[in-house]
Amino acid sequence: MSATLLLARRNLARNRVRLLASVGGVALALSLTLALDAIYAGVANQLTTYIDRAGADVWVAQGGVRNLHMVASTLPESVVDQVKAVDGVATVTPILEATDTVAAGDERAVAYVIGLPADASMGGPWEVVEGRGQVGPGEIVVDLAFARKAGVRIGDSVGVLGGEARIVGLSRGTASLVNSVAFVSIDDFRAMRGGAPVVSFVLVRVAPGASPEAVAADIERLVAGVTAQSRSTFVAQERRIVTDMSADVISIMSVIGFVVALAVVALTVHVATLARRREFGVLKALGARNRVLYRIVLVQAVLSVAVGYAIGLAFTGLLGFAVGRTDLNLELAVTADSLAKVGLFAAAIAGFAAILPIRQVAGVDPAVVFRRGAPA
């Protein structure tokens, strides 16, 4: 390591309290942004889990409907056969879907209720930890976390869609921060909703070698009044909802984090530079060019931010781990995009934080070396 970089590092490390305050402040500020990003990414993951794990390659919905959540899709039952007839379609499973509450005693929880045919090859729970995943008349599969929270078990009855259903299975991975997914018989679902011969979505598994995108396009071309999307497109659409909902909040919190971190680092580097003002003058008198001194200041800022960033990342990781071990149904997902964004934030913070100290250093008079001061 060159002596100038060493000097930057040592200057920072000389005052441990100041260094800790600086690095801690940066870590907290950046982890605020990182954690928020991670929470929203986790929520997005949870919201798209059903689409990802349902087993369908193509999702067919009412024309114009491009999301699963926060919209309603209604298709005539006849569409199912039309879709099945399209080339490249291997199997289809119609489902009914609605947002409802599942009630057990005083415990009421929002749930996406999925109505499944008895012979469904797709759309059912993918990890059943107790009981079975197939649902018949009057039966329901609920999420394990909900069951624990509500204090119900296999064989107990819960209220759903205005009626009652008996729990026959407990699933895992079907709950998010705000809701869970419950599975009932499609016939029960239809009966409880007036018996109209409709479905919400048609799940399609394409034939081996067929392209989901091509099959989706064919379905849209051949079946009137539907919107067909490959799973990846559907997931992307779903994530966009979360992004749209969270963008403002994340932006505000990011700005707050940025400003806090900037203030902390700028103050720390400013104070560290002031404290070493005479030594910068000594270096100037000895022949150091201004750019060498600027580099020392900038390295101090970058080191503070880099260490703070690493600690912030570690803190967010630990937070995610800790949250994962609670019953919160909250997932923190640190994404590469988030790392890059916060990394850019950190770089900008280091750059801005160094501006004022660099101006101070530029103004240091090298003749300060001849003024009497504290001996080294």
Next chain:
Amino acid sequence: MTALTLDVRDVTKRFGDGETAVLAVRGVSLAVQPGEIVLIMGPSGSGKTTLLSMMGALLKPTGGSIRLDGTAISELSESRLPDIRLRQFGFIFQDFNLLSALSVLENVAIVAELAGLRGRAARDKATTLLTELGLAARLDFLPEKLSGGEKQRVAIARALINDPTLILADEPTANLDSKIGHEIMRLLRSIAKEQGRSVVIVSHDQRIRDIADRVLWLEDGAFKDIVTMATDPVCGMAVERERAVSAEKDGDTFFCCSRGCREEFLGGLREDGRADGRQPHGWSRLAGALRSRRRRASTTQSDAS
């Protein structure tokens, strides 16, 4: 090393403007030859440090010129001065001015690195120099762990690392005890006489006169005639030799404040050290005599160049 000369011509430095202007240095001229040690003395506020700052290219003169090896450094733009400071000058300060966060070795090596030497080579060169100065066992110490003499030796090593032409020392012995001060003086002398570097020292320390080739007296921003002080052997009063009443005795010259003291001195010596029944202060008498004998005659200069 190329033999170079510092040539200061009619240099003036004024701070401020108008009625508040202060003329810190007034038309000073000085030439320093290779291997020469020049000591600049003078009362506080006389402009010594301002002059030293200008000679070290740390401060621009208001008028006049300063040339180093024929290059008018006082005319150079600020962007060219760092190289001059780095390679042509070695600075030694009263407060040592070591970088507190760096070890002894790093304090010296960083200056070599600034001059373009790579890390390993810079450290090797610094190690060699520090070892020569007796600091081999202190290479990894922080400055705060060193004695004053050790700190000054580190500062001297730092001043020498880039093989400078001219060493500028500001009160190099001020914060040191007598023994260490002498050690530093010997070191400065060897730098000048054995390595051929010019050394300009600003100091109040009379001891440095012993190693100086020339002593200049700066007062009110200008070089003045040097006043050589002596101590009256009778009353112990400090007197200017040139204005004192001299007395010859046993081949030595003594300086008295008045004819009375002279007569008393000469008579007292004749009469077992007593005069008019008044006992001269024995200590002051002896010390005064010794000082008078030891005082080295210095060149009287109105123009120090």
